[in-house]
Amino acid sequence: MQDIMTRFERRAPVGSDLPVLISPAMPGQSLQSGLAQFRDAIETALHVVGGVLLRGFDVPSVDAFQQFAAAFGHPLLKYEFASTPRSAVSSSGIYTSTEYPAHQHIPLHNEQAYTREWPMKIWFHCVTASPEGGETPIADSRAIYRRMPVAIRERFAPGILYVRNYGEFDVPWQKVFNTEVRAEVEGFCQRAGIQWEWKEDDALRTTQLCQAVETHPVTGERVWFNQAHLFHVSNLQPEVRESLEALVGEENLPRNTYYADGSPIPDAIFDEVRRVLDAETVSFRWEEGDVLMLDNMLAAHARSPFKGPRKVVVAMAEPHGNLGRF
Numbered sequence: 001m002q003d004i005m006t007r008f009e010r011r012a013p014v015g016s017d018l019p020v021l022i023s024p025a026m027p028g029q030s031l032q033s034g035l036a037q038f039r040d041a042i043e044t045a046l047h048v049v050g051g052v053l054l055r056g057f058d059v060p061s062v063d064a065f066q067q068f069a070a071a072f073g074h075p076l077l078k079y080e081f082a083s084t085p086r087s088a089v090s091s092s093g094i095y096t097s098t099e100y101p102a103h104q105h106i107p108l109h110n111e112q113a114y115t116r117e118w119p120m121k122i123w124f125h126c127v128t129a130s131p132e133g134g135e136t137p138i139a140d141s142r143a144i145y146r147r148m149p150v151a152i153r154e155r156f157a158p159g160i161l162y163v164r165n166y167g168e169f170d171v172p173w174q175k176v177f178n179t180e181v182r183a184e185v186e187g188f189c190q191r192a193g194i195q196w197e198w199k200e201d202d203a204l205r206t207t208q209l210c211q212a213v214e215t216h217p218v219t220g221e222r223v224w225f226n227q228a229h230l231f232h233v234s235n236l237q238p239e240v241r242e243s244l245e246a247l248v249g250e251e252n253l254p255r256n257t258y259y260a261d262g263s264p265i266p267d268a269i270f271d272e273v274r275r276v277l278d279a280e281t282v283s284f285r286w287e288e289g290d291v292l293m294l295d296n297m298l299a300a301h302a303r304s305p306f307k308g309p310r311k312v313v314v315a316m317a318e319p320h321g322n323l324g325r326f
Helices: 031-048 062-070 141-147 150-156 182-192 238-248 267-279
Strands: 002-005 009-012 020-022 051-054 094-096 106-109 117-128 138-140 160-166 195-198 204-210 213-215 222-224 255-259 291-295 299-303 311-321
Touching (some): 020 031, 031 062, 031 291, 062 094, 062 117, 062 311, 106 267, 138 141, 141 222, 141 267, 141 299, 150 267, 182 195, 182 204, 291 299
Parallel strands (some): 020 051
Antiparallel strands (some): 002 009, 051 291, 094 311, 117 291, 138 299, 160 204, 160 255, 195 204, 213 222
C-alpha cells in the first residue's frame, strides 16, 4: 500500500480509481438536484469503478438522503437475516451502520454476502464525521478476486458453509429474523435454503451453503463475494476464541465457516485472504454530508476504529441472489 493523491486525499493500491468523486456544479447544490444532473455519470461509474463519493452537496437531513437513495428506482430494503446489530433510523429503509464498539475494526465485506440474497446497491451517508478514525474503507471485489491465490479460489469454488448458533454470545434469533415465532423462522429458512435445528433452551442453529465467488449480472465479471473470513473462528481475538472453545465447544461457537464439504478451513488460509484484502484497501476521511454509493458486488466496505462522536447511516436496495443455483 502507498499513498496516492488523485482527486482527493485517500490511501489506495496502485491503479485504483475507487471511488469516483462527484462534486456539485455550484456551491449549495442539493443532493437531489445533483442526482438529476449526474445520474448517468453515477450509474456508469458504479459499473466501471464500483463506487461513487458525492461530496460537497447540501444534505440537510437523513430524509433528504433517503429520498436520494430511493430515487434510483428500487424500494429500499429491510435489514433481514442480520449478522450484526443495527437500528432503524426511519421506517423507510434507513439504518445505523453496524453498532459495534468504537474500538473494534470491522473487516472488509460485501453486504450480506453470507447469504444467497443480497442488495446490489448500498449507500452510506456521513451525518457526523469522527474527529479521529471512523473511516469506511472500501475495496474492488474484482481486484480481490484477481489477486487471490488460485489455489484458494479453486478450493472455495464449491462454496462456503456458514454455521450460526444464535443466543447468549451472538445476535439472538428473534432479532435476526425479526420475529419470536418459530414457524416464521422455519418458513424463512425453507425459502432461503437454510437448514435449521432447534436446540435446548430455545436456542437455534442454522447451516447454509453460500457462494464464495459470484458473477456480476451486468458486467459479467467474477468477484470475490463471501464473508468467510468474518464468520470463521480465526476472526475472534485469541483469548476470546480460547474461552469460547473451552466453554461451548467448536460446534456451538456463535458462528464459523467451513469448506462446502463441511471440513474445517485452516487459519492460514484466512491469513492469506486477509493479506489480499489489506492490499486492495482504499481509505479516505469522511466529511460531514458525504454520500458514498457502492455497487455491493463490485465493492466491499469496512469500518475503522474511532474516537468521539460518529454517525453514518445506511440504505440498501435492488435485491439479487442465486437461490436457484445451489
